[in-house]
Amino acid sequence: MSEGTILEREEEIVEEFSMFDEWLDKYEHIIGLGKSLEPIDPEYRADPWKVKGCQSQVWLQPAIADGKVVFKADSDAAITKGLVALMVRVLSGQPPRAVAEAPLAFLERIGLREHLSPTRSNGLVSMVKQMKLYAAAYAAKEESHG
Amino acid sequence: MSVFERTEVEAIRARFPIFSRKVNGKPLAFLDSAASSQVPESVIEAMANFERTTRANVHRGVHRLSQEATEVHEGLRDRMAAFLKASRREEIVFARGTTEAINLVAWSFLRPRLVPGDVVLVSELEHHANLVPWQIVAAERGAVVEKIPALDDGTLDFAAYIEALETRPVRMVAVQHVSNALGTVHPVGRFCAEARSRGIPVLVDGAQSVPHMDVDVSALGCDFLAFSAHKMHGPTGLGVLYGRYDRLDSMPPWQGGGDMIDKVSFSGTTFHEPPWRFEAGTPHYVAAAGMHAALDFRAEVGVERIAAREHELLESARRELSSIEGVRVLGSAPEVAGVVSFVLEGIHHYDIGLYLDQLGIAVRTGHHCAQPAMERYGVTGTVRASFAVYSTEEEVERLVAGVRRAKEVLG
Numbered sequence: 001m002s003e004g005t006i007l008e009r010e011e012e013i014v015e016e017f018s019m020f021d022e023w024l025d026k027y028e029h030i031i032g033l034g035k036s037l038e039p040i041d042p043e044y045r046a047d048p049w050k051v052k053g054c055q056s057q058v059w060l061q062p063a064i065a066d067g068k069v070v071f072k073a074d075s076d077a078a079i080t081k082g083l084v085a086l087m088v089r090v091l092s093g094q095p096p097r098a099v100a101e102a103p104l105a106f107l108e109r110i111g112l113r114e115h116l117s118p119t120r121s122n123g124l125v126s127m128v129k130q131m132k133l134y135a136a137a138y139a140a141k142e143e144s145h146g
Numbered sequence: 147m148s149v150f151e152r153t154e155v156e157a158i159r160a161r162f163p164i165f166s167r168k169v170n171g172k173p174l175a176f177l178d179s180a181a182s183s184q185v186p187e188s189v190i191e192a193m194a195n196f197e198r199t200t201r202a203n204v205h206r207g208v209h210r211l212s213q214e215a216t217e218v219h220e221g222l223r224d225r226m227a228a229f230l231k232a233s234r235r236e237e238i239v240f241a242r243g244t245t246e247a248i249n250l251v252a253w254s255f256l257r258p259r260l261v262p263g264d265v266v267l268v269s270e271l272e273h274h275a276n277l278v279p280w281q282i283v284a285a286e287r288g289a290v291v292e293k294i295p296a297l298d299d300g301t302l303d304f305a306a307y308i309e310a311l312e313t314r315p316v317r318m319v320a321v322q323h324v325s326n327a328l329g330t331v332h333p334v335g336r337f338c339a340e341a342r343s344r345g346i347p348v349l350v351d352g353a354q355s356v357p358h359m360d361v362d363v364s365a366l367g368c369d370f371l372a373f374s375a376h377k378m379h380g381p382t383g384l385g386v387l388y389g390r391y392d393r394l395d396s397m398p399p400w401q402g403g404g405d406m407i408d409k410v411s412f413s414g415t416t417f418h419e420p421p422w423r424f425e426a427g428t429p430h431y432v433a434a435a436g437m438h439a440a441l442d443f444r445a446e447v448g449v450e451r452i453a454a455r456e457h458e459l460l461e462s463a464r465r466e467l468s469s470i471e472g473v474r475v476l477g478s479a480p481e482v483a484g485v486v487s488f489v490l491e492g493i494h495h496y497d498i499g500l501y502l503d504q505l506g507i508a509v510r511t512g513h514h515c516a517q518p519a520m521e522r523y524g525v526t527g528t529v530r531a532s533f534a535v536y537s538t539e540e541e542v543e544r545l546v547a548g549v550r551r552a553k554e555v556l557g
Contacts, residue, residue: 023170023504028555055512055527056496076526077494078556079501122496 006098009090010106017110026111027079034081037088040072051130053123056080060127062134067142068093069135073127080122083107083115087124091131096142099135104128148539149455158447159536161186172506175541180326180354180485180532181510182376189380189439196435204431205405215431222434223421225441230371230388231362237394239387239421240429244353245275247372247387248320250424251349252279254400255370255393256318262288264317267310269332270296270522271325274515276351280320294321296522300330300477307337311344319348323355327516327528328477329460329485331355338367347393353377357534358456358483360449369393375433379534380440384433387424394420401426452535453483459533459542460486466546472553476523485532487514490549493556495527501552502529507545 004012020026040049044061051058056077063070071092075081090106091099107113115124150158159165164184167174176184196218202211204219227235241247256266266280270293280291292310295303302321310316319341323334334350341348349370352361356371357378363371370393375384389397399406399417403426408416417423444452464486468475472491490498499511510530513520520527531545 024555027501027504031556055499056494077496079497080494 006090006094006102010104010109013086013090013106014109030082030086030112031078032082033085033089034075034078034083037074037081037085038072040074044072045074051123051126053080053126056122058084058123058127060130062131064096064138067095069096069099069131069138071131075123077122080124083112083122083124084127087128087131091135094135096135096139100132100139102132149451149458155536155538159538161188161443162536163187163190165536169506169508170504175505175507175544177531177533177537177541177545178508178510179357179534179537180377180530182382183357183379183534184536185379185381185436185440186443188443189436192439193381193432193436196432200435201432203428218438219429219431219434222437225438226386226388229360229441230386231364232388233364234391236419236421237363237388237391239389239394239424240434241372241385241387241424242383242430243374243376243385244351244372245279245385247370247385248276248349248351249279250387250400251370251372251389252283254397254424255347255389256280257283257287258398260284260287260289260317263315264289265310265314266291267294267307267314267316267319267321268292269294269302269321271300271302271327271330271516271519272320272322273326273351273353274517275353276320276322276349277518280318289317293518296519300325300328300479300482302330302332302337304333304336308340311340311346316341316344316346319346320351321348322351322353323361324352324358324483325477325516325519326354326485327514327519327530328479328487329354329482330477330479331481331483334368335366342367354484358449358453363388375437375440378440379443381430381433381436383430384437389420391420394424397424399423399426403427405429447535455535456484456533456537459537459539460484462539463531463533463542463545466542467549470546470550470553472557473549476525476528485530487528487530489525489528490553493553495529497556498529498549498552501556502545502548505544505548505551507541507548509545 040061045059049059051060059074061072071088073084073088075084162184200214202215204216223235223238226238266284268277284291294307297303321337324331338348347369350368352371352373356373369390371388376382406418406423406426408418467473467488474489476487495511502509512527
């Protein structure tokens with residue numbers, strides 16, 4: 001898992017993507033990120049953990065460790081899986097409040113904003129919403145106890 | 147030898163302004179006409195001109211503009227009656243599209259007739275628009291929707307259909323003419339004849355057939371036929387329901403409002419005759435102006451030539467795609483129209499769609515609103531390319547090359 005805050009990790013991704021001029025190279029990189037994504041535990045690749053998407057499916061495995069939210073995720077489509085990997089890289093291992101409030105502007109900065117648009121039926125929008133809901137719920141619980 | 151000379155292809159494409167734009171820096175290869183086909187300039191101009199010179203609400207106005215608008219709108223009803231070889235103009239009901247037309251029949255025709263235990267027979271390949279409305283109405287009345295099974299080649303199991311007609315309490319049959327997911331052209335005339343001889347009404351979903359062939363409702367022998375203007379180079383928001391007059395006449399109104407009434411008072415309201423009984427509210431009369439132009443375009447090119455041209459491209463796409471290792475084209479029916487649906491082993495259809503989009507190629511991916519059909523063939527979705535009169539050999543080549551590249555990059 002990479003170090004740094006959400007913004008620092010986003011910055012790192014933006015820099016990483018700045019070397020691609022061609023969309024094809026960018027897509028290949030995204031697909032590669034998906035391939036190296038840490039797999040979810042098999043029992044999570046099931047309906048209760050499925051995030052609704054019309055065309056490609058996404059599964060999300062959330063957890064809490066040392067007061068941080070930890071995510072694993074998967075998708076049946078290669079490009080979606082790569083985008084899922086980017087989200088996991090940015091949000092996993094972060095404080096719950098920071099995840100819940102992350103603006104996540106990096107997709108726009110690397111020219112992939114359209115993948116997060118509600119008109120896309122790839123499950124990514126719903127996955128980010130799920131991640132934030134989970135983080136927000138945990139943050140609220142922590143704060144009320146705290 | 148192609149159906150069209152090169153110059154004719156160019157002349158036809160020149161009539162469609164959309165082809166002057168680029169997508170992701172590439173010329174647009176629009177292979178999604180089965181979802182919505184493009185419109186020629188003449189259709190756009192007819193609607194714009196109508197807005198500029200004739201816009202006025204239809205039917206009620208005594209003034210000049212309203213009369214002209216009514217002539218355009220009702221004139222389309224005359225043309226549609228002739229187009230479908232209906233026996234009278236009152237058999238043509240305007241709706242927002244195929245979906246609304248089918249819902250009208252489900253709610254107004256079928257619902258009052260359904261009794262608990264009744265069966266509505268629907269094919270396994272139906273678009274959700276010709277499945278879900280029947281399910282909703284059936285559930286409410288304690289009836290069931292059962293399927294006419296599809297065979298491996300993408301045709302329907304005719305023997306199973308006959309058996310269902312003979313052994314089940316079938317109240318209604320709803321069947322597609324052409325499959326939007328596979329392209330199969332079904333022998334719907336035979337389906338209608340069998341139902342008719344048993345006194346069972348049939349609705350034919352013509353959304354994917356009418357754009358590609360002339361459909362004669364009397365020859366077909368159906369009770370209802372529904373289709374949409376936007377899939378035949380016409381405007382969105384306009385659909386047609388053909389209904390045999392005695393059927394329509396037996397149906398209560400579905401939606402209430404202006405235009406559909408005879409006399410209204412608080413002590414009771416009486417309703418207009420068909421088809422106006424089913425056309426509550428202001429109709430999309432601007433679309434009627436556009437649809438006239440779309441029918442003109444079709445007549446100018448000639449539907450037989452359009453069909454032959456589309457078929458030539460479709461056959462070439464099916465053949466070329468099948469030759470790619472790992473590609474499975476769904477369905478091998480003897481007669482197909484409009485679309486080719488395929489999967490590429492090990493690669494998600496969504497990835498292929500995104501990849502082709504980057505190449506300027508517009509295809510449809512997913513379940514095509516026919517989830518039971520996808521399930522039947524053991525896939526979660528497919529890539530679908532569909533063709534229209536403006537499609538070209540170059541576009542087929544770009545598609546095939548794009549799929550080959552997608553296989554290398556995504557595989």
